[in-house]
Amino acid sequence: MTRRLKKKYRRFLNLFLTAAVLLLAGALFLFIPKPPDEEMERTRVSIGEARKLISPDFVPPTLTEAEILYDSAMRIWKQENEKFIFSRNYKSIINLCTTASQLAVASPKLADQAASSFIDILGDDIKTLKADTTEIGLLYRRLPALVEINGKYTQGVLLLKEAELNLEQKKYKESRKKLDKAKNYVGQVTQHVRFLLNNYFSQVPQWQQQASQTIRQSSTNQSYAIIVDKFATECYLYKNGRLSKTFKAELGKNWIGDKQFAGDKATPEGLYKITRKKQGGQTKYYKALLLNYPNDEDKKRFKEAIRNQSIPSSSQIGGLIEIHGGGGKGIHWTDGCVALENRDMDMLYRLVPVGCPVLIVGSLHSLDEVQKKARP
Amino acid sequence: MKLLSGIVLMSLALVFSSCQKYPQAEVDQANAAIEAARVAEADVYAADEFTALKDSLAMVINSVEKEKSKLFSNYKEELTKLTSTVEMATSVAEKAQTKKVEMKEEATAILTELVTIIDQNTKMIAKAPRGKEGKAALELIQNELTSVQTGMEEASAKLESGDVFNGINQAKAIKEKAVSIHTELVEVLTKARIKLPF
Known part of the structure; x- marks a missing residue:
């Protein structure tokens, strides 16, 4: 009896301890x-x-x-x-x-x-x-x-x-x-x-004034006048004060600014006149209209430049500035002359007489106008 | 007591058999693969994929740490993901290299084309009105062409040094300029009624 009780007690204890261990393990999981x-x-x-x-x-x-x-x-x-x-x-x-x-x-x-x-x-x-x-x-x-x-x-x-x-x-x-x-x-x-x-x-107002005067004179004298706009690279022929023809012009490669001395490759600015018409063997550029460069104003400016030492004292004023043929290259290439295409030169040569006024200006339009025109 | 001992022993066996080793080697391998992708300039030539790759690894590391936080860690899924990350990194590195090679080829093609354009430009300059007739204008164009040639050398050096991204951009910019010079010269020669020398 006692042995049976002991065995029961042991089994109960085992079960109790197992349950306790399992419960404890479960509880630990919660922590x-x-x-x-x-x-x-x-x-x-x-x-x-x-x-x-x-x-x-x-x-x-x-x-x-x-x-x-x-x-x-x-x-x-x-x-x-x-x-x-x-x-x-x-x-x-x-x-x-x-x-x-x-x-x-x-x-x-x-x-x-x-x-x-x-x-x-x-x-x-x-x-x-x-x-x-x-x-x-x-x-x-x-x-x-x-x-x-x-x-x-x-x-x-x-x-x-x-x-x-x-x-x-x-x-x-x-x-x-x-x-x-x-x-x-x-x-x-x-x-x-x-x-x-x-x-x-900055000289545009002065150039515009010179151009107006030249056109007026062409109208008064019922004659031809030539105006060259360097920035626009165009040469205008006026007849009796009215624009008659426009030609594309090519200039000296240092065309911006006035001509200072011989060899500066600049095209002069000012009022000139045709002093001689050349063709055949007289010119290597097809046909040419020789201008009276240097005029009095050019000579005065040149002397002053020498005096101011703004150009070398050994400088020469230069000459032989013409409107001639051989143009149409699409670039500025002359030594200071104005070059036109040969067919344009033919027409100009035929129409204008010796003594015809030629005004060369930097631009007839202000910088703003030029810029507006240039915008794509 | 025997039952209790049995349960305890079984539990311990379960604990030890369930706890896997932290996959440090695999994590290191994935990190190394990402670094290799970066060295292959994946951050430049496959930027989006590289960002996704880094994010993918961050996600796996999260998952690994989550498993480590558990009483019974099991990294089976994470190991698979880490292997995928390594594969992904290799693929991204390859993609970056392929892209870089493609860009380099494109840049080289542009530079080759440029050699022809520059050669034609040089020939046209030689044929263009010389001496008093347009020397100045040609000087300008020659000057631009010199800048183009210098730029071309710079672009070529960039490509050689591996800076393909900036090299190709420079090559593209130079090509545009060289083509504009070409157009201008063709116009000059046509106007001057000179036959094109190519």
Whole structure:
């Protein structure tokens, strides 16, 4: 009896202890801290989404901070995982994740604000510089060879194109860098060309007055008059005060500005007259109308230039300035003469007599008018 | 007591058999694969894919740590994901390299085309009205052509040094300029009634 009781008691004890162990194990499971995987995953997704939306050029400090916080959270999580399972504490990780998520979610809007104004300004600046480059290019290509600024202009054009390509590729910072360099080059060219042209065109009122007088005289005397507009590269024939013909003209290669001395390759500016008509063996340029260069005014200006030492004292005033044939090359190539196409020269030669006035001016139109006309 | 001992022993066996080793080697391998992709300039030539790749690894690491946080860790799924990440990194690196090679080929083709254009431009300059007739205008064009040639050398050097991205942009910009010079010279020669030398 006692043995049977002992056996029962032992079995009961076994069952009790087993149940107790199982209950204890179950209870311990409840005390295992919950890992912060959901918070970490949420933060990762927020950062990933923000990264997708934000251009690498405009990553705001908030996103960088969010990434740092996420990395810190991950480091702490790893450290905590090294501890005994019941003594792990994930609270700081959850806090870091909450802040990181908030920063990541706020980042696209901040980046968008910075990017949109940057991109708008960049786009506008590219458009403006493109227009400026085209405009200054059109003007400067008409000027005598300016080799010293030509390299800068070409560099500017090349860099501007690269800036445009970078903009298309959404490499905004790179585009801005190239654009600023291009601006610098084109700016130097613009400054140079503007200075030159402003000086040149400052005499337009005087030239317009001379042209009006010449046309009036043609009308009064019922005769022919020739006016050459150097900037327009045109030669106008007036008959009895009315425009009769317009011819394309080619000039001396240093045509901008008045002729200073022999060999400067400039076409003189002033009122002249035809002193001789040449053809056949008398000229190598088909037919020619010799002008009375230098006139009194040229001689006076030349003497003054020698006196002021603005030209070398050994300089000669030069001569043999003509309107002649052989033109139509599309470039300024003469030593200072005005070249017309042979068929135009035929007509002019036939119509105008010796003594016909020839007015050569820099331009009959203001710089603004010329620029407006040049715009595509 | 025997039953209790049995349960305890079985539990311990279960615990030890269920707890897998942290896949440090595989994580390191995935990190190395991503670094290799970066070295292959995936961040430049396959930027979107590279960002997705990094994000993918971050997701797997999260999952690995989640498993490690459990009493009974099982990294079977994570190991598969880590292997996929390595494969993905290799693929992204290859894609970047392919893209880079394609871009380099495109740039080289532009530069080859440029050699022909520049050669034709040089021939046209030689034929254009010389001496007193347009020497100055030709000087300008020659000057532009020199800038184009210098730019071409720079673009070529960039390609050689591996900076394909900037090299191709420079080549494209130069080509546009060289073509405009070509057009201008054709016009000059045509006006001067000179036969084109090519």
